[in-house]
Amino acid sequence: MRELLLCPPDYYGIEYEINPWMNRARGAEVALAQKQWKQLHARLSSLDCEVHLISPQRGLPDMVFTANAGLTVGRKFIPSNFRHKERAGEQPFFAKWMEQRGYEVNWLPENLYFEGEGDALFGRDTLFCGYKFRSDIQSHGAIADMLGCLVISVELVDPRFYHLDTCFCPLPDGSAFWFPSAFDEYGQRAIREHVTELIDVLPEEATHFSCNAVVIKEDIVLPEGAPGLVGTLQGRGYRCHELPMSEFIKAGGACKCLTMFMPQRQAVP
Amino acid sequence: MISETIELRGHIIDSLILPKVLDQILTHGANFKIGEIKIGQRRADQSFARIEVSAETSEALDELILRLRQHGAEVIERANVQLASAPADGVFPSDFYVTTNQQTYVRFDGKEIEVRPAMINSAIALDRKKESARAVKFFDVNKGDEIVIGHQGIRVVPVQRSTTRTDIFQFINTVVDADEPKSAIIRELGEELRRAHTAKGKIAVVAGPAIVRTGAGHHLVRLIEAGYVNRLFAGNSFAAYDVERALYGTSLGMSPDLAFARGGHENHLRAINTIRAAGGISAAVRKEILTRGIMHACVCHDVDIVLTGAIRDEGPIPGVTTDIIEAQKVMRQKLADVTHVMLLATVQHSLAVASMLAPSAKTVCVDIDPAAVERAVEHQPLQSLGLVTDVEPFLRELANYLSESRVRE
Numbered sequence: 001m002r003e004l005l006l007c008p009p010d011y012y013g014i015e016y017e018i019n020p021w022m023n024r025a026r027g028a029e030v031a032l033a034q035k036q037w038k039q040l041h042a043r044l045s046s047l048d049c050e051v052h053l054i055s056p057q058r059g060l061p062d063m064v065f066t067a068n069a070g071l072t073v074g075r076k077f078i079p080s081n082f083r084h085k086e087r088a089g090e091q092p093f094f095a096k097w098m099e100q101r102g103y104e105v106n107w108l109p110e111n112l113y114f115e116g117e118g119d120a121l122f123g124r125d126t127l128f129c130g131y132k133f134r135s136d137i138q139s140h141g142a143i144a145d146m147l148g149c150l151v152i153s154v155e156l157v158d159p160r161f162y163h164l165d166t167c168f169c170p171l172p173d174g175s176a177f178w179f180p181s182a183f184d185e186y187g188q189r190a191i192r193e194h195v196t197e198l199i200d201v202l203p204e205e206a207t208h209f210s211c212n213a214v215v216i217k218e219d220i221v222l223p224e225g226a227p228g229l230v231g232t233l234q235g236r237g238y239r240c241h242e243l244p245m246s247e248f249i250k251a252g253g254a255c256k257c258l259t260m261f262m263p264q265r266q267a268v269p
Numbered sequence: 270m271i272s273e274t275i276e277l278r279g280h281i282i283d284s285l286i287l288p289k290v291l292d293q294i295l296t297h298g299a300n301f302k303i304g305e306i307k308i309g310q311r312r313a314d315q316s317f318a319r320i321e322v323s324a325e326t327s328e329a330l331d332e333l334i335l336r337l338r339q340h341g342a343e344v345i346e347r348a349n350v351q352l353a354s355a356p357a358d359g360v361f362p363s364d365f366y367v368t369t370n371q372q373t374y375v376r377f378d379g380k381e382i383e384v385r386p387a388m389i390n391s392a393i394a395l396d397r398k399k400e401s402a403r404a405v406k407f408f409d410v411n412k413g414d415e416i417v418i419g420h421q422g423i424r425v426v427p428v429q430r431s432t433t434r435t436d437i438f439q440f441i442n443t444v445v446d447a448d449e450p451k452s453a454i455i456r457e458l459g460e461e462l463r464r465a466h467t468a469k470g471k472i473a474v475v476a477g478p479a480i481v482r483t484g485a486g487h488h489l490v491r492l493i494e495a496g497y498v499n500r501l502f503a504g505n506s507f508a509a510y511d512v513e514r515a516l517y518g519t520s521l522g523m524s525p526d527l528a529f530a531r532g533g534h535e536n537h538l539r540a541i542n543t544i545r546a547a548g549g550i551s552a553a554v555r556k557e558i559l560t561r562g563i564m565h566a567c568v569c570h571d572v573d574i575v576l577t578g579a580i581r582d583e584g585p586i587p588g589v590t591t592d593i594i595e596a597q598k599v600m601r602q603k604l605a606d607v608t609h610v611m612l613l614a615t616v617q618h619s620l621a622v623a624s625m626l627a628p629s630a631k632t633v634c635v636d637i638d639p640a641a642v643e644r645a646v647e648h649q650p651l652q653s654l655g656l657v658t659d660v661e662p663f664l665r666e667l668a669n670y671l672s673e674s675r676v677r678e
Contacts, residue, residue: 137286137341141279141315150312153284155340186285194283268313 002049002216005260009037009064010056014251018084019133020159021252033247037064040221040258043241047216052262054097060090064248065257067165069094070116072263073147077103080116083134098262106146114139118163118257122265123170125149126194130156130164149268152194154187160207165256169211171238172218175199177229179206205229209245209254223254270426271330271374271381272323274304275342282308282316290320290340297333299324319345327381350375350422352395355414359407365392366417368404369425370648371628375402376422386605387627389648393417408594437461437654438631444642444655451656452666458633458654459670462497462609470608473500475622476563477615479637479660481510482520486563488664489613493566495671500573500603501563502622504615505582505589508550508564508574512586513540515562541584549587550574575603579617601625609633614660616641623648635663 014027045051056063069090070079077098082088099105108114119135120143121128127149131137137153144151154164158181161167167182168191175197180188192198201210208225215221220238222230223245230240245254281287294301305319322337324330334344353362370389374381377395384393384402391404395415402417410416417423437457445451465472480486492498510520517536518524547553554560554568567574577600578591590596604610604625612619612634619634623645626632632653634645642655656663 132339137279137339138343141341144280144313144315148313150283151280153279153286153341155289184289186289190283190285 003262004044004049004051004214005054005066005069005262006037006041006044006051006258007054007056007064007066009033011058011061012037012056012064012251013061015061016086018086019162019252021250023250026250028247028250036244036247037258039243040245040255043221043243044214044216044259047219047221049216054093057089057093060087060093062087062251062253063090063093065118065251065253066094066260067117067257068115068163069260070098071114071120071143072098072103072117072261073265074263074267075102075104076106076146076263078106078108078114078116078143078146081108081110081113081139082115083113103262108139108142112136112139112142114143115163117260117264118165120264121164121168121170123176123195124174125269127151127268128164128168128170128191128194129153130168132156133159133162147268152190154190155184156182156187157184158182160252161211162252163257165212166209166252167206167211169213169215169256170195171215173236177201177211177233179203179211182206199229199232201226201229209249212254212256214255214259221255223249270300270323270325270372271327272321272424272426273330273334274319274321274345274347275334275337276317276319276345277340277342278317279315279341280309281318281341286340287316287318290337290342293336293340294320294322294333297324297329297336299329299333346379347376348421349377349379350393350395350417351419352415353418355410355412355416357412359410360412361392361407361410361416362418364418366420366423367391368393370624370626372426373404374424374426375417376424377402381424386601388601389624393423406597408598438652444639444646444657446639447637447657451658451663454654454656455663455666456670459667461631462667462671465609466497471499471606472497472609473502473604473607473611473622474498475502475610475612475615475618476507477503477613477618477660478507478510478520479614480664481507481514481563482523483614483659483661485661485664486511486514488661488668489563490561490566491668491672492664493563493570493572495668496570497671498567498570498572500575500607501567502575502577502600502603502618504618505576505578505585507615508544508576508586508589509537509541509583511563512544512550512553512559513537515559515565516540516543538583541586544586545584551588573603575599577618597621597625604630611635612645613664616644619645620648628652635660 014024079091079095095105113136115134119130129140132155140151140153161182167179170176176195177199179201205226209223210226210229213220213222218238221241224242300323302321307317309316368391372387373384382402388404394405395402513536514520519536544553547558550564551568559565576589577596578585578589610632632649634642634655636642637659639657642657646653646655
């Protein structure tokens with residue numbers, strides 16, 4: 001059974017602007033955000049997984065996006081080093097929470113930015129890591145050293161897709177769905193060489209954050225607004241659970257950003 | 270060219286980071302040289318590459334390095350130069366670095382500083398406050414000056430051959446012997462001088478007395494009149510021969526036009542005396558005492574005349590620098606911006622000038638003595654051309670070509 005970490009959106013809101021989606025003038029509706037998060041929590045709880053909750057903290061509105069807490073592999077937890085000072089305060093809460101549950105906390109050097117599972121996703125035994133907007137490529141080498149696995153570093157070039165999990169979603173069968181133009185030419189080639197089959201997401205569906213999906217075996221929890229992708233995935237035998245995510249997309253996040261796997265991988269061979 | 274060494278490590282092969290970095294270097298007009306590469310053997314093994322990146326300017330390199338850092342490139346800090354104080358005026362510390370005539374950089378306080386001028390057989394003095402480095406001769410150094418010692422932190426950049434245009438200096442760089450044809454090369458040289466003239470390059474002629482004695486003076490006058498000479502370097506004797514020829518029709522008593530000259534050797538001394546009495550060459554031209562010849566043409570066409578003395582000189586003619594240290598300083602100063610040099614029929618003067626030239630200066634040496642040509646050409650191995658020939662036919666053909674091509678224009 002997969003274990004997941006979520007954070008209730010008690011203090012969630014658009015309080016600053018650190019990506020092109022955020023606009024303080026067009027804030028999130030509190031009640032609707034609460035409702036959407038509860039729907040996500042309920043749907044994930046109904047699948048074959050156990051959902052843990054971390055206490056939200058006042059003044060850290062983005063703590064709700066637990067994918068950026070860090071990266072967990074086996075019993076190792078690598079906390080994030082957030083690029084923006086607005087989010088840096090989240091790190092000690094996540095690290096302490098994981099430590100209290102018996103995870104071995106492996107710290108990256110302070111000078112290397114890394115935003116956790118948001119920029120680090122396993123496809124089979126390969127760890128794909130995004131860099132430039134939030135994570136530094138130098139952090140990828142440090143993670144490869146800590147985990148002893150192959151890390152494919154890909155440059156993100158579209159600021160709307162500033163984390164890897166906004167434009168790339170590996171599937172258990174070794175394939176993945178992605179929005180290719182979020183990557184530079186070399187990143188696209190590197191992904192093509194290391195993923196057996198790729199499903200391209202249309203631009204109008206990608207901007208609904210449809211790549212920001214939580215995959216639990218055959219179940220895929222993703223934001224609504226991607227009928228083309230859902231059709232393709234259903235055709236491959238996946239069950240798609242489309243959820244309204246409008247209030248979180250206003251902050252540049254959706255289902256996957258709101259979820260961290262504990263662990264994402266049991267072990268690296 | 271300025272360069273930095275960068276290192277890349279990680280899964281740079283599988284992620285295509287290495288090809289991306291190399292492509293970015295090239296698309297930014299810079300170059301790279303891979304110093305070391307280690308490729309991981311097993312799937313999880315990381316790879317490593319050390320790459321020297323070079324660009325035309327430090328600004329271009331800085332901008333490029335900034336981009337490459339985004340892709341994980343780490344810049345390797347090079348060691349600073351080692352310095353020692355000059356123990357006395359005119360004395361370098363032992364183990365001082367001896368320069369070549371190639372463009373040289375020293376690293377100090379993490380910055381690369383170009384040594385100016387590029388001058389062979391000198392030491393390097395570093396000024397911390399001005400962040401400047403200059404090539405200095407013995408007479409230039411004062412007690413306490415900081416001088417570069419050893420080889421650490423020094424980078425020498427040989428002149429690169431141009432890839433954008435081919436001229437005679439790109440593929441010859443050699444000596445054309447006495448029995449080989451020269452007309453085509455002289456025409457090419459004429460074209461090069463025309464390009465230099467158009468591009469506001471500075472052309473210098475280093476002239477030996479044989480130009481006057483062989484009767485080639487009026488061909489050089491034609492080049493001066495057409496604007497192909499900006500500086501004239503010569504000895505006292507060259508000026509004396511030219512003036513004697515202008516005033517008496519002889520040089521050292523011999524006339525190129527007559528089998529036997531009147532007046533003999535005394536003409537030489539009378540000519541020098543006349544110029545001394547007039548107060549120098551310019552004054553003699555102004556007073557219309559000197560009305561023809563090479564010196565006359567130089568004065569009339571604003572050619573800088575740099576005359577230096579020698580132990581056997583008569584006179585000297587006023588304006589000749591007789592202090593050899595002072596002469597070296599003046600020559601260096603007047604050669605600093607020279608782009609093209611013709612070393613014509615003079616061994617000692619040619620060698621002195623060749624040793625003071627910037628590595629980018631293009632040099633043609635013409636002499637009837639093959640050994641003299643070889644020695645001069647050796648100083649600029651990548652940008653020089655030697656012609657073993659009497660100087661008269663060379664100058665005649667060059668002047669003819671340049672005046673003909675002017676007519677065609």
